[in-house]
Amino acid sequence: xxxxxxxxxxxxxxxQHGGSLDAPNLAFAEAYARELYGRRDESFALWIVPREAVDxxxxxxVADVFDRDYRRVDGYSLKVKLKEARExxxxxxxxxxxxxxxxx
Amino acid sequence: xxxxxxxxxxDDELILGWRNSEWTGIAPFLEEDVAFxxxxxxxxxxxxxxxxxxxxxxxxxxxxxxxxxxxxxxRCAPFVELRFVPDWAQTIARHWLYETADAxxxxxxxxxxxxxxxxxxxxxxxxxxYHRMHADMWADRLxxxxxxxxxxxxxxxxxxxxxxxxxxxxxxxVVGRAAVEPVERxxxxxxxxxxxxxMTMVRRSVPGASW
Numbered sequence: 001x002x003x004x005x006x007x008x009x010x011x012x013x014x015x016q017h018g019g020s021l022d023a024p025n026l027a028f029a030e031a032y033a034r035e036l037y038g039r040r041d042e043s044f045a046l047w048i049v050p051r052e053a054v055d056x057x058x059x060x061x062v063a064d065v066f067d068r069d070y071r072r073v074d075g076y077s078l079k080v081k082l083k084e085a086r087e088x089x090x091x092x093x094x095x096x097x098x099x100x101x102x103x104x
Numbered sequence: 105x106x107x108x109x110x111x112x113x114x115d116d117e118l119i120l121g122w123r124n125s126e127w128t129g130i131a132p133f134l135e136e137d138v139a140f141x142x143x144x145x146x147x148x149x150x151x152x153x154x155x156x157x158x159x160x161x162x163x164x165x166x167x168x169x170x171x172x173x174x175x176x177x178x179r180c181a182p183f184v185e186l187r188f189v190p191d192w193a194q195t196i197a198r199h200w201l202y203e204t205a206d207a208x209x210x211x212x213x214x215x216x217x218x219x220x221x222x223x224x225x226x227x228x229x230x231x232x233x234y235h236r237m238h239a240d241m242w243a244d245r246l247x248x249x250x251x252x253x254x255x256x257x258x259x260x261x262x263x264x265x266x267x268x269x270x271x272x273x274x275x276x277x278v279v280g281r282a283a284v285e286p287v288e289r290x291x292x293x294x295x296x297x298x299x300x301x302x303m304t305m306v307r308r309s310v311p312g313a314s315w
Contacts, residue, residue: 021135022133022134022135023135024245025245027241027244028135028241028245031139031234031237031241032135032136032138032139034234035135035138035139035142036135036138039142
């Protein structure tokens with residue numbers, strides 16, 4: 001039976017997938033996981049999950065039908081907006097601090 | 105604690121560790137290969153620690169005690185000398201019986217009057233806890249298998265011989281078996297010399313070299 005092992009490197013950190021192992025039952029899986037992912041003090045804690053208990057979702061992307069770029073953090077370009085604002089203020093190319101200190 | 109008694113302990117751990125290491129690369133599946141090899145390695149580490157204590161009393165060093173003696177000078181129990189590859193049932197039967205017996209011995213050493221011995225026993229026990237967990241889980245898994253039960257029957261007199269006479273009743277209780285005539289420490293099986301020849305081969309190839 002295949003088990004997936006998740007490692008928490010330090011207390012409080014998120015668990016991340018470490019790898020998988022083959023074991024006849026959970027007791028063996030635990031012993032082997034300790035050996036493979038814990039022996040060098042590289043993990044604070046482990047999650048050991050039978051692979052069949054993991055619900056895999058394939059192709060989870062739902063295509064945008066309408067243009068809703070603004071809902072995404074990458075949909076709003078600060079760089080472009082800032083350039084436009086500087087041009088309006090007549091301070092293009094004057095450096096980052098210019099619009100704050102010396103206005104028109 | 106006498107050097108003789110320290111050597112008995114160290115030799116048991118070295119020879120058993122060496123025997124278990126024979127499974128490296130050929131264990132029944134990969135995860136077990138890693139786990140059993142790691143157990144073999146920690147047994148050899150424990151041997152080293154006991155040899156170092158003995159070496160202080162004898163005015164020598166751990167390597168010399170491990171590799172420069174003749175086969176008949178080793179103090180290990182015949183139990184650890186037996187070669188079982190490729191029989192996994194016998195291997196696990198010995199692993200489980202040895203770890204169960206060793207737990208009784210370590211427990212006694214943890215209460216030794218010698219603080220160095222007690223401290224080392226306590227350190228070793230922390231790693232042995234993992235060995236016992238591994239041995240117990242395998243014994244549980246194979247308990248109903250005829251080959252495993254047969255192997256435990258065959259090895260029981262050998263397992264008793266690992267312990268001092270006053271510790272044997274406890275082993276009988278833990279394992280749930282009646283006392284039988286033990287295979288005592290002192291004589292060696294025919295299997296020790298070929299093991300010794302291989303184990304010391306490199307060291308003997310350049311006598312006195314500093315590695």
